[in-house]
Amino acid sequence: xxxxxxxxxxxxxxxxxxxxxxxxxxxxxxxxxxxxxxxxxxxxxxxxxxxxxxxxxxxxxxxxxxxxxxxxxxxxxxxxxxxxxxxxxxxxxxxxxxxxxxxxxxxxxxxxxxxxxxxxxxxxxxxxxxxxxxxxxxxxxxxxxxxxxxxxxxxxxxxxxxxxxxxxxxxxxxxxxxxxxxxxxxxxxxxxxxxxxxxxxxxxxxxxxxxxxxxxxxxxxxxxxxxxxxxxxxxxxxxxxxxxxxxxxxxxxxxxxxxxxxxxxxxxxxxxxxxxxxxxxxxxxxxxxx
Amino acid sequence: xxxxxxxxxxxxxxxxxxxxxxxxxxxxxxxxxxxxxxxxxxxxxxxxxxxxxxxxxxxxxxxxxxxxxxxxxxxxxxxxxxxxxxxxxxxxxxxxxxxxxxxxxxxxxxxxxxxxxxxxxxxxxxxxxxxxxxxxxxxxxxxxxxxxxxxxxxxxxxxxxxxxxxxxxxxxxxxxxxxxxxxxxxxxxxxxxxxxxxxxxxxxxxxxxxxxxxxxxxxxxxxxxxxxxxxxxxxxxxxxxxxxxxxxxxxxxxxxxxxxxxxxxxxxxxxxxxxxxxxxxxxxxxxxxx
Numbered sequence: 001x002x003x004x005x006x007x008x009x010x011x012x013x014x015x016x017x018x019x020x021x022x023x024x025x026x027x028x029x030x031x032x033x034x035x036x037x038x039x040x041x042x043x044x045x046x047x048x049x050x051x052x053x054x055x056x057x058x059x060x061x062x063x064x065x066x067x068x069x070x071x072x073x074x075x076x077x078x079x080x081x082x083x084x085x086x087x088x089x090x091x092x093x094x095x096x097x098x099x100x101x102x103x104x105x106x107x108x109x110x111x112x113x114x115x116x117x118x119x120x121x122x123x124x125x126x127x128x129x130x131x132x133x134x135x136x137x138x139x140x141x142x143x144x145x146x147x148x149x150x151x152x153x154x155x156x157x158x159x160x161x162x163x164x165x166x167x168x169x170x171x172x173x174x175x176x177x178x179x180x181x182x183x184x185x186x187x188x189x190x191x192x193x194x195x196x197x198x199x200x201x202x203x204x205x206x207x208x209x210x211x212x213x214x215x216x217x218x219x220x221x222x223x224x225x226x227x228x229x230x231x232x233x234x235x236x237x238x239x240x241x242x243x244x245x246x247x248x249x250x251x252x253x254x255x256x257x258x259x260x261x262x263x264x265x266x267x268x269x270x271x272x273x274x275x276x277x278x279x280x281x282x283x284x285x286x287x288x289x290x
Numbered sequence: 291x292x293x294x295x296x297x298x299x300x301x302x303x304x305x306x307x308x309x310x311x312x313x314x315x316x317x318x319x320x321x322x323x324x325x326x327x328x329x330x331x332x333x334x335x336x337x338x339x340x341x342x343x344x345x346x347x348x349x350x351x352x353x354x355x356x357x358x359x360x361x362x363x364x365x366x367x368x369x370x371x372x373x374x375x376x377x378x379x380x381x382x383x384x385x386x387x388x389x390x391x392x393x394x395x396x397x398x399x400x401x402x403x404x405x406x407x408x409x410x411x412x413x414x415x416x417x418x419x420x421x422x423x424x425x426x427x428x429x430x431x432x433x434x435x436x437x438x439x440x441x442x443x444x445x446x447x448x449x450x451x452x453x454x455x456x457x458x459x460x461x462x463x464x465x466x467x468x469x470x471x472x473x474x475x476x477x478x479x480x481x482x483x484x485x486x487x488x489x490x491x492x493x494x495x496x497x498x499x500x501x502x503x504x505x506x507x508x509x510x511x512x513x514x515x516x517x518x519x520x521x522x523x524x525x526x527x528x529x530x531x532x533x534x535x536x537x538x539x540x541x542x543x544x545x546x547x548x549x550x551x552x553x554x555x556x557x558x559x560x561x562x563x564x565x566x567x568x569x570x571x572x573x574x575x576x577x578x579x580x
Contacts, residue, residue, distance in 0.1 A: 080561070187501055188500060192500070192506065195493065196493060196516040200571075202548045204574050205545070205547075205571065207486070207541075208574045210477060215481050216482065216578040218441075218479070220482070222483065222486060225515040227575050227579075230572060232572070234568035238565045251496045252549070257495075258493075258496060262491065262492050266535050271370070278491050281494035282522070284494050285520045289509075
């Protein structure tokens with residue numbers, strides 16, 4: 001399918017007007033890929049903000065108002081809300097509409113969409129590797145996906161034209177598009193993203209409950225960088241942790257083994273073991289960060 | 291004591307020509323606080339590099355060569371080496387020499403220096419809150435301490451003139467000088483610095499041993515910042531962890547309690563508990579980072 005056969009999309013609907021959905025709408029407008037941009041959000045405040053910011057031309061709060069000419073619908077809602085949103089949306093979804101998403105966990109969604117009730121939907125699963133600590137419509141920015149990776153996790157059943165369209169859009173937004181198996185995606189991101197976020201969140205209590213009220217004014221750049229991801233959206237990350245719990249908890253188990261070994265080496269003042277563990281970590285970290 | 295009564299120092303000796311010692315030497319030369327700068331290091335390579343880089347005017351490898359006109363001696367060796375270095379140095383240390391240090395753990399050193407054999411030494415314990423992942427003489431830079439905090443942990447026995455001199459030097463280097471109790475120092479830095487470093491080191495194995503070789507190419511800015519401190523010097527951090535093990539392991543215990551609670555909430559898909567834990571972490575982190 002050449003781009004000319006498809007573009008422009010008549011109506012593009014973005015469900016979830018947060019950082020990702022809002023940035024997708026702004027990027028879509030900049031790229032001129034849709035005649036009309038419509039936003040869906042359960043939050044009246046998000047709808048008002050998105051309209052006031054000009055992210056979309058109009059908003060919806062009920063799927064029965066979904067326009068028949070909706071050619072593409074992006075779900076940018078928290079991953080824990082996807083199943084319910086899709087169930088609500090299903091009766092109102094035109095047969096030709098391509099449905100895609102931007103969730104950080106892929107296997108449960110891909111499995112859901114292979115169920116009989118959803119098999120006919122032209123669905124393409126995707127995950128933009130982009131984000132930040134700021135969230136909500138106000139955080140939306142056109143360049144968010146520029147130079148970032150976008151992962152597609154198609155199956156044998158994925159409509160090839162729909163897949164091609166979604167790939168073309170993210171490529172147009174400046175993303176580097178990759179394809180991989182959904183389960184593999186979830187295992188990889190459990191390691192490189194979900195575990196570090198969980199550990200950053202888990203560390204804060206031990207830092208702030210140190211016995212001295214003036215402790216925090218002595219925090220430096222190292223702590224600031226280490227803990228930055230603990231300022232991310234709790235709702236979004238609660239959903240990701242639960243949706244990807246199997247892969248994530250496996251990583252937590254490996255982390256605990258290393259922490260146990262480090263703690264034992266410190267308690268026993270086993271300098272050789274401790275240095276070996278720290279050198280291994282440093283070398284692995286330096287190798288992968290280049 | 292006015293600055294004019296003391297400056298310039300005749301000979302300033304820096305023991306340990308790494309990032310901190312080397313940067314101290316460069317800053318001392320820039321500020322013109324000493325007539326002569328001498329470096330001590332057990333490593334022949336460090337001595338050669340420090341001389342080639344012009345960090346010092348000359349180097350020593352044996353304390354018997356310590357000049358009688360040494361007015362100030364900074365110990366910038368790993369904290370685990372301090373006791374041995376001081377024992378080696380003691381028989382050769384002139385009575386008038388002011389001895390100071392730059393170690394990240396203070397209570398064990400302060401206790402050591404209160405032992406009868408060392409009570410006569412004009413010792414001032416200090417800790418510059420500065421560093422980085424690069425280390426060794428090559429990493430030395432004049433501005434390292436500019437705008438950073440410097441902590442003094444004097445006792446009732448600390449020589450007031452020696453304390454005033456050390457304070458004046460770090461102030462001249464652009465540091466903001468604070469005083470606090472050594473034990474309190476160690477508890478605070480266990481929380482805001484030593485624990486985050488330990489967790490960053492502990493996390494790397496769980497990330498790199500994920501089952502997919504291509505995982506690491508999907509790491510993003512969040513992981514890069516989170517793990518940056520795991521590239522710090524393993525020798526330096528092994529020493530810090532062991533020297534401050536009591537306060538550090540207390541922080542690890544609190545961390546484990548939070549991680550256990552998060553893990554249980556994820557395993558049980560207890561969304562309310564999980565969100566509450568993540569919100570608490572985010573709010574605490576945002577409050578202290580401003």
